[in-house]
Amino acid sequence: MSPALAEALAELPALIRAHLLLSGAAVAIGVAVGLPLAIVATRRRAVRTPLLAFAGLVQTIPALALLALFYPALLILGQATGLPIPALGFLPALIALSLYALLPILRNGIAALQGIDAGVIEAADGLGMTRRQRLTMVELPLGASVILAGIRTAAVWTIGAATLATTVGQLSLGDLIFSGLQTENWVRVLAGCGAAAALALVVDALLALVEAGLRRRSRWRVRLGLGALAAALVLAFLPLAGGGGAAPGNGRVVVIGAKNFSEQYILASVIERRLQAAGYRTERRDNLGSTVAYQALANGDIDVYVDYSGTLWGNILQRTDTPAPQAMLDTLTGELHRRDGVLLMGGLGFENAYALAMRRQRAEALGIRSLADLTRAAPQLQLGADLEFLTRPEWRSVQGRYGLAFAGQRSFSPTFMYRAIADGSADVITAFSSDGRIAALDLVTLADPRRALPSYDAVLLVTATRAGEPRFVEALRPLLGAIGVERMRQANLMVDRDTDKRTPAEAGRWLDAGQR
Amino acid sequence: MTALAISGLTKRHGGRAALDDVSLAIDAGQFVALVGPSGSGKTTLLKSINRLVEPDAGVIALEGRDVRQVPLAELRHGIGYVIQSIGLFPHMTVAENIGIVPKLMGKGGEDRSAELLELVALPAEMASRYPRALSGGQAQRVGFARALAARPKLMLMDEPFGALDPVTRDALGQAYRGLHERLGLTTLMVTHDIAEALLLADRIVVLIEGRIRADGTPAQLLAHDDPDVKAMIDVPRRQAERLAAL
Numbered sequence: 001m002s003p004a005l006a007e008a009l010a011e012l013p014a015l016i017r018a019h020l021l022l023s024g025a026a027v028a029i030g031v032a033v034g035l036p037l038a039i040v041a042t043r044r045r046a047v048r049t050p051l052l053a054f055a056g057l058v059q060t061i062p063a064l065a066l067l068a069l070f071y072p073a074l075l076i077l078g079q080a081t082g083l084p085i086p087a088l089g090f091l092p093a094l095i096a097l098s099l100y101a102l103l104p105i106l107r108n109g110i111a112a113l114q115g116i117d118a119g120v121i122e123a124a125d126g127l128g129m130t131r132r133q134r135l136t137m138v139e140l141p142l143g144a145s146v147i148l149a150g151i152r153t154a155a156v157w158t159i160g161a162a163t164l165a166t167t168v169g170q171l172s173l174g175d176l177i178f179s180g181l182q183t184e185n186w187v188r189v190l191a192g193c194g195a196a197a198a199l200a201l202v203v204d205a206l207l208a209l210v211e212a213g214l215r216r217r218s219r220w221r222v223r224l225g226l227g228a229l230a231a232a233l234v235l236a237f238l239p240l241a242g243g244g245g246a247a248p249g250n251g252r253v254v255v256i257g258a259k260n261f262s263e264q265y266i267l268a269s270v271i272e273r274r275l276q277a278a279g280y281r282t283e284r285r286d287n288l289g290s291t292v293a294y295q296a297l298a299n300g301d302i303d304v305y306v307d308y309s310g311t312l313w314g315n316i317l318q319r320t321d322t323p324a325p326q327a328m329l330d331t332l333t334g335e336l337h338r339r340d341g342v343l344l345m346g347g348l349g350f351e352n353a354y355a356l357a358m359r360r361q362r363a364e365a366l367g368i369r370s371l372a373d374l375t376r377a378a379p380q381l382q383l384g385a386d387l388e389f390l391t392r393p394e395w396r397s398v399q400g401r402y403g404l405a406f407a408g409q410r411s412f413s414p415t416f417m418y419r420a421i422a423d424g425s426a427d428v429i430t431a432f433s434s435d436g437r438i439a440a441l442d443l444v445t446l447a448d449p450r451r452a453l454p455s456y457d458a459v460l461l462v463t464a465t466r467a468g469e470p471r472f473v474e475a476l477r478p479l480l481g482a483i484g485v486e487r488m489r490q491a492n493l494m495v496d497r498d499t500d501k502r503t504p505a506e507a508g509r510w511l512d513a514g515q516r
Numbered sequence: 517m518t519a520l521a522i523s524g525l526t527k528r529h530g531g532r533a534a535l536d537d538v539s540l541a542i543d544a545g546q547f548v549a550l551v552g553p554s555g556s557g558k559t560t561l562l563k564s565i566n567r568l569v570e571p572d573a574g575v576i577a578l579e580g581r582d583v584r585q586v587p588l589a590e591l592r593h594g595i596g597y598v599i600q601s602i603g604l605f606p607h608m609t610v611a612e613n614i615g616i617v618p619k620l621m622g623k624g625g626e627d628r629s630a631e632l633l634e635l636v637a638l639p640a641e642m643a644s645r646y647p648r649a650l651s652g653g654q655a656q657r658v659g660f661a662r663a664l665a666a667r668p669k670l671m672l673m674d675e676p677f678g679a680l681d682p683v684t685r686d687a688l689g690q691a692y693r694g695l696h697e698r699l700g701l702t703t704l705m706v707t708h709d710i711a712e713a714l715l716l717a718d719r720i721v722v723l724i725e726g727r728i729r730a731d732g733t734p735a736q737l738l739a740h741d742d743p744d745v746k747a748m749i750d751v752p753r754r755q756a757e758r759l760a761a762l
Contacts, residue, residue: 117601117603117606118601119599119600119601119602119603120603120604120605120606121603122568122599122601122603123597123599123601123602123603123604123605124603124605125568125592126566126568126592126597126599126603126672127592127593127597127616127617127620127662127663128588128589128590128591128592128593128617128620129589129620130588130589133620137605137616138605141607142605142606142607217607
């Protein structure tokens with residue numbers, strides 16, 4: 001078995017468990033809220049129309065956006081109320097997915113109750129059933145299979161959409177898919193997709209069994225279906241309730257954050273190894289968006305992660321000037337501590353800057369060495385950017401100082417951006433200076449004589465509550481200044497290359513071994 | 517003895533009066549047919565008695581008690597109700613359908629389905645079947661058994677034979693008339709079929725545009741001189757004459 005497959009399979013049980021718990025809870029809430037609403041809506045038209053419109057509207061919001069929206073919403077709610085509301089992880093994912101599950105449950109619930117033969121309803125009333133008796137003895141039993149069909153739809157949707165919960169820091173099968181996409185590790189992507197699809201199929205089949213049981217009044221079918229579902233949820237829940245059992249007395253589990261690219265996964269695994277060696281229990285939150293990661297740290301949802309000075313400078317401090325690297329670090333250290341109590345421990349020893357890059361052959365043919373040279377050639381060239389760059393202050397700064405106007409510009413996820421320059425569909429890309437693919441693809445990075453791009457030193461950030469914990473800080477201190485750009489590039493390439501691929505954990509081990 | 521006394525009953529739908537100051541007294545043991553063209557208010561009158569419809573004005577007294585003073589469930593448990601669409605509960609067996617009102621009243625203990633099936637001339641083994649396995653006539657017989665299960669004194673029937681084929685219709689009509697006698701019921705039946713009313717009922721009340729236009733025995737109705745009533749009564753008579761002439 002390949003190490004990538006072995007690693008993916010080793011992660012699978014925990015991910016399936018988390019995935020099942022999340023989607024199970026979301027569907028349960030969808031039913032608990034949706035069914036009573038459907039009953040009320042069936043009786044009152046004034047409720048029905050706006051309710052269905054609302055549920056339909058939620059459904060039109062892409063699931064990814066819905067999940068992303070609950071992070072800032074909960075953050076603001078937590079700040080406004082002063083309550084310790086966790087804005088990252090389970091809660092935002094649960095709320096978004098529950099809302100998603102609502103529509104099919106609501107729509108089928110209303111259709112089920114409205115679809116009951118008027119003669120049966122008249123008989124129920126005429127024989128003297130109260131409203132509640134009519135509901136429980138006639139309407140719900142008769143509507144059960146249509147209602148259940150709605151729950152089935154909701155369950156399948158939710159299990160699919162739960163893979164996106166990874167982006168708000170909730171463990172799910174999406175972890176395999178997202179990290180696999182970033183590192184072009186298709187084994188992980190397939191394992192994640194396959195497991196999510198299998199889960200959806202099994203749950204759907206069990207619910208179909210319950211539905212058939214209700215329709216045919218077959219008790220064993222209903223019991224078998226519900227029993228299997230309940231058993232799966234209990235199994236998913238138990239190991240969490242029981243706790244890991246490892247290293248008691250070490251307090252709260254340390255949560256290590258990572259953004260969504262190879263270097264971040266590798267560095268997170270290095271941090272994880274160091275902290276585990278110091279006796280901490282650890283957890284990972286991978287694939288966080290750039291601003292989500294910092295907010296999560298400031299809010300205490302994650303304890304530690306690696307960010308880049310220029311990113312913090314532009315996104316968090318909203319600055320557009322470009323001071324010298326050390327001055328920028330000093331200001332950041334002071335400001336982040338003042339704003340959020342965050343400890344900026346220092347640089348890791350390399351920079352991962354945005355750098356515009358071209359294929360060497362093409363750059364030499366056009367005589368381009370710097371961004372200043374690019375100004376005249378740009379109108380004939382295609383720019384390929386990562387998903388963030390074109391909306392970031394750095395892009396405005398580059399445009400302003402060099403007057404760059406490209407023939408066209410497109411955004412890609414990083415993996416596909418490098419593919420685009422390799423196959424010629426982009427002439428210039430917004431590469432990352434520590435990326436192993438720069439050497440692998442024989443790219444040149446263009447000089448920036450007017451200092452439009454700030455420096456992007458990789459820095460270690462620690463949340464306020466851990467900043468005063470000497471054992472924690474000391475465990476990580478050896479990493480400061482210890483990782484050179486060449487070694488980082490090599491580690492990145494180990495993960496990103498097409499042949500002899502390594503997992504981020506393996507690359508992390510290799511990188512860390514070089515420090516000791 | 518007056519079983520049912522209705523006075524000044526009025527119900528408006530929009531601007532139109534479905535019932536316009538209707539008063540009617542029915543003696544215990546009577547079989548009254550309520551006839552009239554579509555929209556004449558006969559179903560509204562029937563449903564006002566078990567309060568499926570709330571009238572705008574008027575009083576209905578059942579054995580001397582104002583129906584509005586009786587708790588709704590108790591009122592309806594005490595009245596047999598049979599409708600054209602039958603309305604058997606499809607997810608319940610015949611026995612469960614028949615036993616539903618006693619169960620609602622908290623008297624679900626004894627299973628009287630065999631006795632009630634016998635009463636409506638159905639074989640006892642039907643008890644375990646589901647409604648979808650019954651013919652239309654069988655289903656309505658179960659409908660009668662269900663209505664009779666709690667031993668009501670008053671039966672309200674809205675076109676009870678309306679969905680049945682002519683042969684079944686006649687047979688079931690005769691069978692019910694027999695039950696009416698045997699159980700000493702008071703029956704109020706809405707029908708648009710004049711012949712059925714003339715052949716089954718002791719008394720016929722003709723409603724036209726929300727008012728009582730005629731009220732009497734079948735024989736009195738046949739001799740009525742109101743032109744609208746005459747026109748209605750003449751239909752089955754002319755049909756009978758044409759049949760006889762064939």
